[in-house]
Amino acid sequence: xxxxxxxxxxxxxxxxxxxxxxxxxxxxxxxxxxxxxxxxxxxxxxxxxxxxxxxxxxxxxxxxxxxxxxxxxxxxxxxxxxxxxxxxxxxxxxxxxxxxxxxxxxxxxxxxxxxxxxxxxxxxxxxxxxxxxxxxxxxxxxxxxxxxxxxxxxxxxxxxxxxxxxxxxxxxxxxxxxxxxxxxxxxxxxxxxxxxxxxxxxxxxxxxxxxxxxxxxxxxxxxxxxxxxxxxxxxxxxxxxxxxxxxxxxxxxxxxxxxxxxxxxxxxxxxxxxxxxxxxxxxxxxxxxxxxxxxxxxxxxxxxxxxxxxxxxxxxxxxxxxxxxxxxxxxxxxxxxxxxxxxxxxxxxxxxxxxxxxxxxxxxxxxxxxxxxxxxxxxxxxxxxxxxxxxxxxxxxxxxxxxxxxxxxxxxxxxxx
Amino acid sequence: xxxxxxxxxxxxxxxxxxxxxxxxxxxxxxxxxxxxxxxxxxxxxxxxxxxxxxxxxxxxxxxxxxxxxxxxxxxxxxxxxxxxxxxxxxxxxxxxxxxxxxxxxxxxxxxxxxxxxx
Numbered sequence: 001x002x003x004x005x006x007x008x009x010x011x012x013x014x015x016x017x018x019x020x021x022x023x024x025x026x027x028x029x030x031x032x033x034x035x036x037x038x039x040x041x042x043x044x045x046x047x048x049x050x051x052x053x054x055x056x057x058x059x060x061x062x063x064x065x066x067x068x069x070x071x072x073x074x075x076x077x078x079x080x081x082x083x084x085x086x087x088x089x090x091x092x093x094x095x096x097x098x099x100x101x102x103x104x105x106x107x108x109x110x111x112x113x114x115x116x117x118x119x120x121x122x123x124x125x126x127x128x129x130x131x132x133x134x135x136x137x138x139x140x141x142x143x144x145x146x147x148x149x150x151x152x153x154x155x156x157x158x159x160x161x162x163x164x165x166x167x168x169x170x171x172x173x174x175x176x177x178x179x180x181x182x183x184x185x186x187x188x189x190x191x192x193x194x195x196x197x198x199x200x201x202x203x204x205x206x207x208x209x210x211x212x213x214x215x216x217x218x219x220x221x222x223x224x225x226x227x228x229x230x231x232x233x234x235x236x237x238x239x240x241x242x243x244x245x246x247x248x249x250x251x252x253x254x255x256x257x258x259x260x261x262x263x264x265x266x267x268x269x270x271x272x273x274x275x276x277x278x279x280x281x282x283x284x285x286x287x288x289x290x291x292x293x294x295x296x297x298x299x300x301x302x303x304x305x306x307x308x309x310x311x312x313x314x315x316x317x318x319x320x321x322x323x324x325x326x327x328x329x330x331x332x333x334x335x336x337x338x339x340x341x342x343x344x345x346x347x348x349x350x351x352x353x354x355x356x357x358x359x360x361x362x363x364x365x366x367x368x369x370x371x372x373x374x375x376x377x378x379x380x381x382x383x384x385x386x387x388x389x390x391x392x393x394x395x396x397x398x399x400x401x402x403x404x405x406x407x408x409x410x411x412x413x414x415x416x417x
Numbered sequence: 418x419x420x421x422x423x424x425x426x427x428x429x430x431x432x433x434x435x436x437x438x439x440x441x442x443x444x445x446x447x448x449x450x451x452x453x454x455x456x457x458x459x460x461x462x463x464x465x466x467x468x469x470x471x472x473x474x475x476x477x478x479x480x481x482x483x484x485x486x487x488x489x490x491x492x493x494x495x496x497x498x499x500x501x502x503x504x505x506x507x508x509x510x511x512x513x514x515x516x517x518x519x520x521x522x523x524x525x526x527x528x529x530x531x532x533x534x535x
Contacts, residue, residue, distance in 0.1 A: 141507070142507060143507030143508070143511060146507065147511060152504050152505075152508070153505055153507035153508050154504055154505045154507075363455060363456045363457070364452065364455075364456040390447075390448045390451050390452075391451055391452050391455050392448075393444075393445060393449075393452075394445075394448035394449040394450070394452025394453070394455075394515065395452045395515055397511075397514045397515045399517070399520045402445055403441075406441060406444065406445065406448075
């Protein structure tokens, strides 16, 4: 029987895939140390759910249902691979453990964190550690990860497959590593959690659906609790909380997009801002500043607008200079240029982003064209502004952003060239 | 790799818009085409006339059978297409998600097979 896309059972499967994928992979692969195998078993469980839930109804505990089916598939596959009776007690042990855990899903997140640190093992090539965490623990697709890392999706896919094979070959332990090993692995874990937050930041989604942003903040809290002496963990949590505090102000009552400088600061979640400020103060007292502390400080300077009515652009530009020295990416260069426009005017900023124009990664990077359009408009270059804003509109996947940019293009250069 | 993005939408809904109301949508589609071109991903596009001007033919026993209307009667009709150049299906999906038509209908993505057999 064909299943319609809007079938409630299908939506329940999608919700479970979205909310629980990483949790379930983390759990299934803890003992077997086989992430690819766990994903295969889980994929079969989701396929079974798509067949059965529309007919039989959605089970009361979808996660436990999926875990049980995936566990059976995984055990079958293991049995096929090594039929020796020696392994039977081991398999029984896994089955028992999973059964017990399915009854109390609250235990799983710590294992998930353990798996995140395992993905950041020295045996895994540094550049692929964060994408591996994003895919296996947070359930992001290779395409979404590739776009976050400005990389072709096919390349990203191949590298992920190789890294998973490497995890299995090396028999990497899914235990939280010793204290002295943590700092060396923390960067990749922080980067993955933050990339997940960045992906979830723009999502509005159905009410009541667990959001990727909430998930990332929750993991950030677990990390801070696990590593209270690490300033960057606190810095990253502060950064996420600052961004999350603005969520209620990012759309008006009609659902239209509101840019940061036009947001009603009274709508910002002041409890989250305060928590972020406290974390950042603790982080700054705790050691040298890393990129998350600097980025959190930039957001903190934006948040100061709630108190003073104006953002402190001098401080923001100085912080971006610091950030660029630490992490010279085209995205940081772009953001720094946009901040500089507030101090030195649009022409100076345009000169800076002109240097990025030849970077092929900018050709389909929507924020680049939106920034370029706004700066050209302010510099009175109406033709250039229209052309850049047109590209930004064409690259926007969010209809609210599209409408906002369209409005900008219509207004800023009314009757322009 | 080349991909065909088939744009489906409900004609009955679309026909209720006046030309003035349609203009913002058309501007968005134009911007989308400009972005595809800038990124080197644009190959071709065309809008299609309404399905009440379509007919479907089939040869049966050497005889042509003509049926008025599209091949399948569905709520959403095939109303236009883009052919794009993309590294893989993931990239094709990324471009399809940016197509404004995805917000008022659905888009089917099909890879175009480039081999020609004599």
